[in-house]
Amino acid sequence: MEEKKEEKVRISVRNLVEFILREGDLDSRQGGTADKEAMLLGGRIHRKIQRQMGGGYHAEVPLQIVVPCEKLDIIVEGRADGIIEEDGRTAVDEIKGILQDLDLIKEPKKVHLAQAKCYAYIYASIKELSEIGVQMTYCQMETEEVKRFYQTFSCEELKKWFFDLVHRYEKWAVFQIEWRQKRNQSIKQVEFPFGYREGQKDLVVSVYRSILRKKKLFIQAPTGVGKTMATVFPAVKAVGEGLANQIFYLTAKTITRTVAEKAFLTLKEQGLACKVITLTAKEKICFCEKAECNPDACPYAKGHFDRVNDAVFDMLTHTDDMSRDQIESYARKHIVCPFEMALDLSVWTDAVICDYNYVFDPNAHLRRFFGEGAKKEYLFLIDEAHNLVERGRSMYSASICKEDFLEVRRAVKEEDAKLGKAISGCNEQLLTLKRECPGHALYSSVSHLVLRLMNVMTEIERFLEECSQEEIREKVLDLYFEIRDFLYIHDKLDENYMIYTELTEEGKFYVRLFCVNPAVNLSEYLNYGVSTIFFSATLLPIQYYKKLLSTQTDDYAVYAHTPFPEENKRVLIGSDVTTRYTRRSEEMYERYARYMLETVRKKNGNYLAFFPSYRFLNDVYEAFLALQKEEEEIFCLIQDPGMTEEEREEFLNYFEEERDGSLIGFCVMGGIFSEGIDLTEERLIGTWIVGTGLPQVCLERELLKQYFDEKGMSGFDYAYLYPGMNKVMQAAGRVIRTDTDRGMIFLLDDRFLLRQYRAVFPREWSKAFSIRLPQTAEAVAAFWDETRTQP
Structure with a gap:
């Protein structure tokens, strides 16, 4: 009796053909047209064509077939755009919307x-037909003109072709099944790798429960709770129990x-079989000097x-190490692009x-x-x-700039009159809007402009097919992407x-779609x-983030308690300084500098100072240098706006060095050094946070304020206060990273004493003290005296 196969692998028709039948060169000069077509089409053309067909046309027909293989069954499924049954013949209709002529x-x-x-x-196999027609329907999306290709195939011919296609996929399906069995078996042996910190076990349970119940979870967890392992471990366990199949760590x-990679490596030390890949940006992993993805520039x-x-299958079946080094090695071996590889x-890995x-x-x-056809099991x-x-x-907003259209029109008017005319029509519409714009103007619709833009897109598509001049082509392609994103x-x-529309100080005119x-x-x-699972050390107020990151009203939320002793940290609010524009002066910059000097004179060590802008940073830095005595051993570092990765590393390396005096890093809030850096124990003993971190008043922020005010919410809080306080809390979070760290956090702005600001403080700041500049030295000395007497 034949042994029953229980293992099944599902794949969509589209994924199957696009995976097995792909061939040829990688060429970004094509502009990824197929994907853009799909984005713009959105099903409307399909539905319109389907409605126009006669009574013998059946739209969106779900189809599925089980193909028995040696070790498993492969289920191929999808939805046919149309099945035509009329005049005694049967045909499948496949509709594709295109931008090309x-x-x-x-x-x-x-x-x-x-x-x-x-x-x-x-x-044909379901209906036991001996032959069937195949109709390809191409529809030009702007003109809605249609072109069809029709062929008839015998069922035997199609069967041979189809089974060959599926059997080429079979080795991939077998690998997937066997690997998952090995992975899931290994997960059963994995245990939480450390002793649970206070609150960490509750966090692990909350994550697992949320996955089990298919919910979203928002975690506000202070530094030191061990958020990464507390989320990765239950996620891995959930995968082993079939609750999901793949983890995305974003x-x-x-x-x-790097922290996430270490968490998975720690679990692998217990024998976890898990293929984990970290995706590296194209510019970093590209083998060529310049990332030009076309066969003329790159072998x-x-x-x-x-x-x-072949490259992917080779690597999957010979190593579990999906590191960048290994990817580059296999990419060179098979002569393929390492980024695309x-x-x-990533499709075949367990965690991305x-x-x-x-x-x-x-x-x-x-x-x-x-x-299409993606499995929702992440x-x-x-x-x-x-x-x-x-x-x-940022990702869901778009804009077009009138001046970009003029520049491209100048470049193409002699080359292609038709494209030049289309761009001119668009420019006229933009000019009309510009005349209506005193500085900015709000609109309920710009659909009249969209029709013009679609016309330009069509002409650009045609032009790019024919253009051989690289410089002109590049300019036109940039405009193409700008319009495509806008549409x-x-x-x-x-x-x-x-x-809204905006006329900038530089004289450029924009139409913006602001999410x-x-x-x-x-x-x-x-x-x-x-x-x-959303998690951060600064996810306050939680309702703000729930409102802007999720559409559900029943999401879970957890506030994890800090495991660190409260006495290891002192939060001081400077009540006699402010960064308000109306009160900025040489005297105020000097007062900030004195706060810093009074602190380091009482306690040598490494400090970070965070400022609202580079200009404010430089003003306080100059005041600091003027006040500093020659004999004082205080070494200063300044964050530069254009720092390379090597320069950032060099900046942080100074905090690792032993020294007799003090080190102060002058940085900007919300910048590269205000989150994600780990300076434990004596490497950082204090931070001064200058100002409330509020974003600068600008058109976009004012529009946000207006929008939320109209919704009955506090527009100021949503546009300014919450984003600003997030920067403050992130900067403050640099100080206490482990249970042996001790340090001071200075919140230097009198606004921190206001109720609306204190309402956003994390629980760990409940005992913040208000001080004035003359009390600084005494407060610093008192804190460090107390820590010396602690066990």
């Missing part, structure tokens, strides 16, 4: 036709990725798709550590995970989640957006997950 389409694209042939075979900064791009599947590898944009950014997200662990609000706003975001406009609340757009991708 239809005259340029001489035959169906191979992958498009393959998709239709898969549906044709599945339907970060905003490179340094936090790794030429024929990349002919070889990349890493993206392909990457920047937010790989999941959420419409221009950069991993379509392999978030496209866990999202979002580190430093407070950063996602502003990043989300894509325009398609998303809802009550979470503001449309005020990114929660709806973020949820489009978060819905691919079983559960999402």
Whole structure:
């Protein structure tokens, strides 16, 4: 009797053909047109064509077939755009919306036709047909003109072709099943690798429970709780129990990725079988001097798709180490692009550590995970989640600049009169809007402009097919991407957006689509997950982040208690200084400098000072130098706005050195040194936070304020206070990193005494003391005297 196979692997028709049948060069000069088409189309063209068909046309027909293989069954499934049954014949219709001129389409694209042939075979086998037609319908999205290609295939011919296609995928499916069995077995042996810190076990339980219940969880957890392991460990356990299949650990900064990597490595030391990949930016991992992804400039791009599947399978089956070094080694061996290879590898790994944009950014997200037929079985662990609000706003906003259109028109008017005319039409619309704009103006719609932009897109598509002059081509392509992004975001406009025009001081005119609340757009991708865990040391007030990061009203939230002794830290509020613009003066800068000098004169050590801007930093620094005595051993470092990674490392390395005197790092709040750096024990004993961190008043912030005021919420808090206090708390979090750290936090602005600011303070600041400059030396001495007497 034949042994029953219980293992099954599912794959969509589209993913199957795009994976197995891809071939040729990697060439970014094409502009990724297919993806942009899909973005712009959004199903409208499909539905319009489907409605126009007769009674014998059945739209959006779900199809599925089980293909028995030696070790498992492969389920191939998808949804045919249309099934035509009329005049005694049956055909599958596959609809593709395009931006190109239809005259340029001489035959169906191979992958498009393959998709239709898969549906044709599945339907023919279900209905036991001897032959079936395949109709490819291409629709030009602006003109809505249609061009069709029709072929008839015998069922036997399709069967042979289809089974060959599936069997080429079989080795991948077998690898996936066998690896997951090995992984899940290893997870059973894994235990929490450390003794639980106070509150950490509760955090682990909360994460696991949220995953089990398929909920989102917001974690406000002070430094030292061990957030990374407290989220990674239960996520790994959940994967082992079949609650999810893949973990995305998302970060905003490179340094936090390293912490995540260490957490997985620690679990691997217990025997965890887990393939973990960290995605490296293209510019960093590219083998060439300049990241030009085309076969003329890069030998790794030429024929990349002919070889990349072999490269990926080779690496997956010979090592569990998915490090950058290994990826580069296998990429060189198979002569493929290391960046694109890493993206392909990520599909087969158990955990992906990457920047937010790989999941959420419409221009950069991993379509392999978030496209048609994607399995919704991911866990999202979002580190430093407070950063996602502003990043989300940026990713889902778009703008066009009138001057960019003029520049491209000048470049092409002699080359292509038709494109020049289309751009001129757009420029006229922008000129009309500019005349209506005193400085800025709000609009409820710019749909009249969108029609012009779509016309320009069509002409650019045609032009790029023919243009051979690289300099002109590059300018036109930049405008193409600008328009494409604008149209894509325009398609998303809802009550979470503001449309406005702006005439800048430099004389440039912009039309902007501003995403005020990114929660709806973020949820489009978060819905691919079983559960999402947002965590940060500064996620206060929690309702603010819930409102801007999630559309659900029943999300969970946890406030973890700090495991560190309260007496190890002293928070002092300087009540006689302020960074308010109206009170800035030489005398005020000098007072800030004196706070710093009084502190270091009482206690030598390493300190960081955080300022609201580089200008304020420099003004206080000059005052500090003027007051400092020649014999005082105080070494100062200044953060530079354009620091390279090497310069950042050099800056931090100074804090590792032994010295007799003191070291002060002058930095800006919200910058590279105000979060994600770990200076434990004596490497940092204090910080001065100069000002409340409020963003500068600008048009965008004022629009945010207006939007939330109109919604009945405190616009000032949403636009200024909460983002500012987040920067303050992040900067303060540099001081106490372990249970043996001791240090002081100076909040130097009288506004910190106001109720609305103190309402956002974390629990750990409940005993903040108010002082004036003359009391500084005494307060510093008292704190360090107390710490000396502690056990």
